[in-house]
Amino acid sequence: MRHELFYWPSIQGRGEFVRLALEEAGADYVDVAREGEGGMQTMLDLMENPALKRPPFAPPFLRAGRQIIAQTANILHYLGPRLGLAPDSxxxxxxxxxxxxxxxxxxxxxxxxxxxxxxxxxxxxxxxxxxxxxxxxxxxxxxxxxxxxxxxxxxxxxxxxxxxxxxxxxxxxxxxxxxxxxxxxxxxxxxxxxxxxxxxxxxxxxxxxRPNLAAYLASERRLPFSEEGIFRHYPELDGA
Amino acid sequence: MRHELFYWPSIQGRGEFVRLALEEAGADYVDVAREGEGGMQTMLDLMENPALKRPPFAPPFLRAGRQIIAQTANILHYLGPRLGLAPDSxxxxxxxxxxxxxxxxxxxxxxxxxxxxxxxxxxxxxxxxxxxxxxxxxxxxxxxxxxxxxxxxxxxxxxxxxxxxxxxxxxxxxxxxxxxxxxxxxxxxxxxxxxxxxxxxxxxxxxxxRPNLAAYLASERRLPFSEEGIFRHYPELDGA
The missing domain is CATH 1.20.1050.10 (Glutathione S-transferase Yfyf (Class Pi); Chain A, domain 2)
Known part of the structure; x- marks a missing residue:
């Protein structure tokens, strides 16, 4: 099944933990908000869709068939076994x-x-x-x-x-x-x-x-760290 | 199975979300750190036990047989189906x-x-x-x-x-x-x-x-809110 990941298109952020799993597994996925001009709007429209019975509170979220799953750790809990990246029991x-x-x-x-x-x-x-x-x-x-x-x-x-x-x-x-x-x-x-x-x-x-991870990290799909994301380099916060 | 809950004995805190589920379900459980003089030490000893292969980072945690489960939402994800407090699928x-x-x-x-x-x-x-x-x-x-x-x-x-x-x-x-x-x-x-x-x-x-919840809330097992827990009443933070 092709998975659709929805996350802010310009930062690694929390979505990156999901991207890393999808990339390492070589999964078939689309990073929706980064796909073309309308990707971001597609994500926002989905969040605001009044017909959605189970709306996510915030990105990242994953669409897998008819299911929409939010909360980073919850997404990984769901995806892990399906990607071969979780233990068996x-x-x-x-x-x-x-x-x-x-x-x-x-x-x-x-x-x-x-x-x-x-x-x-x-x-x-x-x-x-x-x-x-x-x-x-x-x-x-x-x-x-x-x-x-x-x-x-x-x-x-x-x-x-x-x-x-x-x-x-x-x-x-x-x-x-x-x-x-x-x-x-x-x-x-x-x-x-x-x-x-x-x-x-x-x-x-x-x-x-690891080959898949190394290829991802060297690709344009891996966004750079920046002062817009979670990990920000402000020298004054790094101590003496 | 008797469950053992481990949490700070003097506050509702995060542990309260687990206590509410156990109480509503009428589950057989012990709130270990609140049991007698040594309860708190039992909890601290368990956390520091070097033989523990899977130590919790912090309370609350639950011991169910040989398994120790931490993180409030994770505990409820585990307990929910066992207590009849989670959906089926x-x-x-x-x-x-x-x-x-x-x-x-x-x-x-x-x-x-x-x-x-x-x-x-x-x-x-x-x-x-x-x-x-x-x-x-x-x-x-x-x-x-x-x-x-x-x-x-x-x-x-x-x-x-x-x-x-x-x-x-x-x-x-x-x-x-x-x-x-x-x-x-x-x-x-x-x-x-x-x-x-x-x-x-x-x-x-x-x-x-609900009868079980009402009985719990009226009992001494329900700790009062206080300025030691998560929900604290500081009037200056409540706005004008």
Whole structure:
């Protein structure tokens, strides 16, 4: 089945976690809002369609046949088994999903370093608040969450393995994105923290070399990081 | 099977969404950290246990046999079908879960009205930031999210029905908690918004009268709202 992904066309954002899974699996999909002139309008029209019984609150969402599925972690929970990127048993899938929901928490923390007051305002209008929030992020949340994921990896498989079970899952791809994104947004912080997370760094490096993922990352389909997305590089938020 | 819930013993917090489901279903469960003197230590020991292959990042978590499940929405996704509080088909369960994940987003917004800078600081140390964040919440996020849930209810069943399908699910219980909690924390805001959400208010009122839920709410097991939890009443954050 051809999947249709709906997400903002100019940023990686939350949609990127879904794109990575679709790309690694070589899935047949359309990134609707990036398709031609009317793609963005198609997405907005669908969200506002009064005939839609089960409207999504926000992008990203996926259309699979007649079903529309929103919430990043929920999309991956649905897609994972269909793309061969989730473990086999229900118990293991719940565990993978639990980790992905913790990734979502991390994403909120990362986003809120530059938008602690509200996503309706520009970063420039919440700079003092952002400085305080970013300090909390650098000193507490980022090390806490990265060390947690490192511990999960080490307890599952040691440095050379996967986050869940014995094969690649969407959780590994999400960890790749977290490491890559944090390196872009907080290079100083990451050079301080990386020695403590050798497993995640090795996992990131192996993922980047997988043929499908490498081809995607080198393509125009991979949007660049920018100061419009979740991972933003503002040097003043990266600490001394 | 007897379930063990692990959550902070003195607040409703995120754990309350799970407690409501267990109580409404009349489930056999233990709220471990609230059991006697050592309950809290039991929870902390479990989280730090180096033999745990799949440690939770934070409470709440549920132990069901040998499985430990964390992340509130994930716990409800697991428990729902087992407690008779989720729809039957996989498609409908994914939709219920999607709504619960949107409730989780709402909870983050509610929490961050009083903790926009960081959960490591007291509210008193982030008051100016909280005022700005709360304004964004009152003017944008709260009406946006409440109106969304009202629309979902109306499109599913009209004012007199349920959030998903034709019978009670954990999503209905979560909407009850959101309405009750917002009335406690933001009474002025809610008196302004309630005329726009007649379905959610009716759903809240019907839920409160269900025998199991009413018995729970009247019992000592239901912790009071307080300025330690997610829903906090700070008049200065409730607007003019």
């Amino acid at each position: 229900e118990t293991n899938r719940i565990w993978a999903h639990q980790l992905q929901l913790t990734v979502e928490d991390f994403v909120v923390d990362i986003h809120d370093t530059h938008h602690p007051v509200g996503s309706n305002l520009y970063y420039e209008d919440q700079r003092p608040e952002a400085r305080r929030r970013a300090e909390f992020f650098r000193e507490e949340r980022a090390p806490e969450l990265l060390n947690y994921f490192e511990l999960v990896l080490q307890r599952n498989s040691g440095v050379g393995g996967h986050m869940v079970g014995r094969s690649l899952s969407y959780v590994d791809l999400s960890m790749f994105q977290i490491v890559t994104g944090l390196r872009y947004a907080f290079p100083k912080l990451m050079s301080r923290l990386e020695p403590d997370i050798p497993g995640l760094i090795a996992l990131h490096d192996r993922a980047a070399k | 996989e498609t409908n369960r994914i939709w219920a879960h999607q709504l619960q994940l949107t409730v989780e987003d709402f909870v983050v917004d509610i929490h961050d009205t009083h903790h926009p800078v960081g959960s490591n600081l007291y509210y008193e140390d982030q008051r100016p930031e909280a005022r700005r964040r709360a304004e964004f919440f009152r003017e944008e996020r709260a009406p946006e999210l409440l109106n969304y849930f009202e629309l979902v209810l109306q499109r599913n069943s009209g004012v007199g029905g349920h959030m998903v399908g034709r019978s009670l699910s954990y999503v209905d219980l979560s909407m009850f908690q959101i309405v009750t909690g917002l009335r406690y924390a933001f009474p002025k805001l809610m008196s302004r918004l309630e005329p726009d959400i007649p379905g959610l208010i009716a759903l809240h009122d019907r839920a409160a009268k």
